[in-house]
Amino acid sequence: MADLEKLRAVAKETVSRDDVKYLIGWRQGTYGFRVSPHFITEPEEADKLIFSPLCSNNLATYLTLVEKLPVPRGQEPDTRKIALMVKGCDSRAVVQQLVEQGIKRESVIIIGCPCQGVVDLAKVEEKFPAVLEQVEARWDDGKIVFKLSEGEKAVPREEVLADKCLRCRYPNPVTADTLLWEKVEAESNDEYADVGELEGKAPEERWSFWEAYFSSCIRCYSCRNVCPMCYCEDCILDRLNPTWVNRSNNISENTAFHLARAFHLAGRCIECGECERVCPVNIPLMKLNRKLTKEVREKFEYEPGTDPDSKPLQASYRPNDQENFIL
Amino acid sequence: MDNMKLAKEKVGDFLAKLGKERFRVPQETGGSSRFAPLNGESSVDFTLSNTTVPLKSLFYPQTETLYRYEVGETAMKAPGEADEMIIMGVRPCDAKALTIVDRLFSWDPKDPYYLERREKATIIGLACQEPRLNCFCTSLGGGPASTEGLDILMTDLGESFLFQPLTEKGEKICQEAGDVLVKSEDSDVQAAEKVHKDAASKIVRKIDSEGIPEKLPQLWDSQIWKKTSEPCLGCGACTFLCPTCHCFDIQDEIEGLEGRRYRVWDSCMFKEYTLHTSGHNPRPTRRERTRNRINHKYSYFVDKFGVIACVGCGRCINLCPVNVDILNILSQVKEAL
Numbered sequence: 181m182a183d184l185e186k187l188r189a190v191a192k193e194t195v196s197r198d199d200v201k202y203l204i205g206w207r208q209g210t211y212g213f214r215v216s217p218h219f220i221t222e223p224e225e226a227d228k229l230i231f232s233p234l235c236s237n238n239l240a241t242y243l244t245l246v247e248k249l250p251v252p253r254g255q256e257p258d259t260r261k262i263a264l265m266v267k268g269c270d271s272r273a274v275v276q277q278l279v280e281q282g283i284k285r286e287s288v289i290i291i292g293c294p295c296q297g298v299v300d301l302a303k304v305e306e307k308f309p310a311v312l313e314q315v316e317a318r319w320d321d322g323k324i325v326f327k328l329s330e331g332e333k334a335v336p337r338e339e340v341l342a343d344k345c346l347r348c349r350y351p352n353p354v355t356a357d358t359l360l361w362e363k364v365e366a367e368s369n370d371e372y373a374d375v376g377e378l379e380g381k382a383p384e385e386r387w388s389f390w391e392a393y394f395s396s397c398i399r400c401y402s403c404r405n406v407c408p409m410c411y412c413e414d415c416i417l418d419r420l421n422p423t424w425v426n427r428s429n430n431i432s433e434n435t436a437f438h439l440a441r442a443f444h445l446a447g448r449c450i451e452c453g454e455c456e457r458v459c460p461v462n463i464p465l466m467k468l469n470r471k472l473t474k475e476v477r478e479k480f481e482y483e484p485g486t487d488p489d490s491k492p493l494q495a496s497y498r499p500n501d502q503e504n505f506i507l
Numbered sequence: 508m509d510n511m512k513l514a515k516e517k518v519g520d521f522l523a524k525l526g527k528e529r530f531r532v533p534q535e536t537g538g539s540s541r542f543a544p545l546n547g548e549s550s551v552d553f554t555l556s557n558t559t560v561p562l563k564s565l566f567y568p569q570t571e572t573l574y575r576y577e578v579g580e581t582a583m584k585a586p587g588e589a590d591e592m593i594i595m596g597v598r599p600c601d602a603k604a605l606t607i608v609d610r611l612f613s614w615d616p617k618d619p620y621y622l623e624r625r626e627k628a629t630i631i632g633l634a635c636q637e638p639r640l641n642c643f644c645t646s647l648g649g650g651p652a653s654t655e656g657l658d659i660l661m662t663d664l665g666e667s668f669l670f671q672p673l674t675e676k677g678e679k680i681c682q683e684a685g686d687v688l689v690k691s692e693d694s695d696v697q698a699a700e701k702v703h704k705d706a707a708s709k710i711v712r713k714i715d716s717e718g719i720p721e722k723l724p725q726l727w728d729s730q731i732w733k734k735t736s737e738p739c740l741g742c743g744a745c746t747f748l749c750p751t752c753h754c755f756d757i758q759d760e761i762e763g764l765e766g767r768r769y770r771v772w773d774s775c776m777f778k779e780y781t782l783h784t785s786g787h788n789p790r791p792t793r794r795e796r797t798r799n800r801i802n803h804k805y806s807y808f809v810d811k812f813g814v815i816a817c818v819g820c821g822r823c824i825n826l827c828p829v830n831v832d833i834l835n836i837l838s839q840v841k842e843a844l
Contacts (some may be wrong), residue, residue: 209830209832210830210832210834210835211640211641211712211832212640214830215830216738216829216830216831217737217738217829218738219734219737219738237738237828237829241740245740245741247778247791247792247793249791249792310639310640311640312640392536392537393537393538395536395537396536396537396538396539396541398560398569398743398744398747398748398772399569399743399747400742400743400744400747400748400774401742401743401777402740402742402743402744402828404742405740405741405742406740406742406828418778418779426758426760427570427756427758427771428570428758428769428771429569429570429771429772430570454828457828458740458742458744458828459538460539460559460744460748460826461537461538461539461559461560462537462538462539463538464538
């Protein structure tokens with residue numbers, strides 16, 4: 181059970197340490213059901229930290245999104261640690277970043293929050309009118325309870341939780357320096373029903389499905405930027421010489437972008453679903469990602485972000501690796 | 508000209524009478540909405556609230572060919588003429604936004620692409636009845652029934668739409684429609700006024716912009732920019748979907764010996780936006796980029812063109828994945844002034 185007192189106490193203690201630069205957690209947003217990432221450097225700021233079914237953001241992205249300015253002459257680089265609150269899925273992102281050596285273990289403090297699932301805001305907004313006052317939420321025995329101004333409203337978890345949470349096999353952080361409360365039970369299985377549904381369709385049907393979405397993409401790159409695994413310092417999408425993907429917005433370039441994005445996540449996507457959550461034009465990106473996740477799991481028995489001591493899929497070779505799909 | 512009325516069952520006739528191919532209306536594609544040609548349909552879904560992609564995409568499309576050329580030749584080929592458009596169902600904030608960017612595109616030099624489309628377009632607005640939570644148009648001189656930038660204001664009266672022509676272009680459309688439209692009664696106008704008033708009373712979020720344009724640059728080194736930009740992902744959702752953001756990049760595409768020069772939306776929230784060839788970036792982090800976004804809208808644009816480049820449509824708040832909330836930033840600015 182989420183224990184806010186414990187969470188804030190640990191945060192205060194952590195952020196008071198001399199070797200910690202800042203801590204990233206969640207706080208209530210500026211209105212309604214929104215939550216915002218909360219960056220704190222002072223112990224008193226910890227009082228605003230929350231952990232609730234509204235805490236969708238995968239904060240692991242901020243470990244690699246940080247912009248490093250050149251260190252002025254005569255100064256040493258700041259090597260203090262960044263403390264981070266993680267749910268189960270978020271922790272897989274941190275693990276995968278470690279496995280890929282995108283971050284160093286000694287540079288992060290992982291505070292684990294076993295998680296009973298976060299909401300899909302679109303599902304919540306269908307149930308409740310938009311409100312200005314901040315709404316709190318909590319888990320309660322198979323229900324999500326929302327604290328609205330007119331009183332508390334309990335909703336069965338299946339009706340408001342994000343799809344990824346309803347099939348979550350990793351609700352508990354796979355690695356953490358501190359685990360804030362008891363572990364929770366995982367959903368039993370994930371049969372990739374959503375992927376199977378699309379796989380069962382004829383190629384033309386699949387194409388018309390994606391064509392509608394890709395043509396509506398505005399290339400804001402929120403999916404790339406929010407992705408904790410998209411951290412190349414020099415992204416092919418930003419390259420101009422050579423220009424791998426043209427800046428023009430059309431079905432051809434947009435498709436190239438989406439396929440490049442998805443393929444670069446093969447064997448790396450940890451299924452936090454952030455890309456799909458943030459997309460302002462609602463492209464079901466997880467269907468693409470999960471097709472690749474499924475292939476990787478079936479063909480190589482590999483699941484990214486589950487073992488800090490493993491090697492990245494593309495950097496590991498076993499003599500019995502399948503090769504029957506190579507032409 | 509008198510106010511007119513269009514019965515809802517006659518919307519199809521109205522479209523047919525004026526020529527369906529001329530119309531651009533709110534449409535859903537994939538999981539979002541934008542203004543698009545009618546596509547053979549005989550009706551319009553006017554219940555869609557503000558479109559995800561703002562009206563600007565019809566006037567300065569995300570990608571626009573400036574000219575075509577052949578390698579080795581000196582002649583450039585201009586793109587074809589712009590289509591004549593009747594845009595129906597425009598929310599007042601989006602129309603007001605056009606009047607703001609008009610100032611930029613008719614500045615020096617005048618932008619022929621944009622201005623030709625503006626010239627050839629007639630805009631039929633639809634008064635908002637159900638403003639959304641993050642709408643704050645009334646704080647910036649607009650409102651759910653604001654007429655700025657519109658040629659006709661349409662109001663939903665239940666069984667019919669009241670048509671209030673506002674310009675010559677609007678009157679022309681009403682004349683062309685002929686007997687598909689009927690004259691309205693005084694009671695219709697009164698009913699519309701009530702709709703407008705009720706809608707305005709539903710707007711809950713507000714900002715008092717008094718003093719912000721003049722004093723905003725004084726907060727250059729304020730902690731506000733650091734704190735409010737911390738969660739920012741540096742994506743382009745807020746700017747691409749802003750009805751007044753208008754920055755573009757110019758690119759070439761060459762295939763074989765044929766090429767085109769085009770412009771494409773750019774975003775000041777992208778790190779490559781101000782990246783110099785040398786590798787230096789005067790806006791190196793999201794702190795400087797966030798500061799620029801707010802300053803450009805609420806101060807620089809005012810300095811140059813006399814108007815705040817924000818209409819309070821709320822899109823940047825609704826669609827920000829990490830709850831960067833412009834009203835929250837502005838209220839912190841107000842406090843700090």
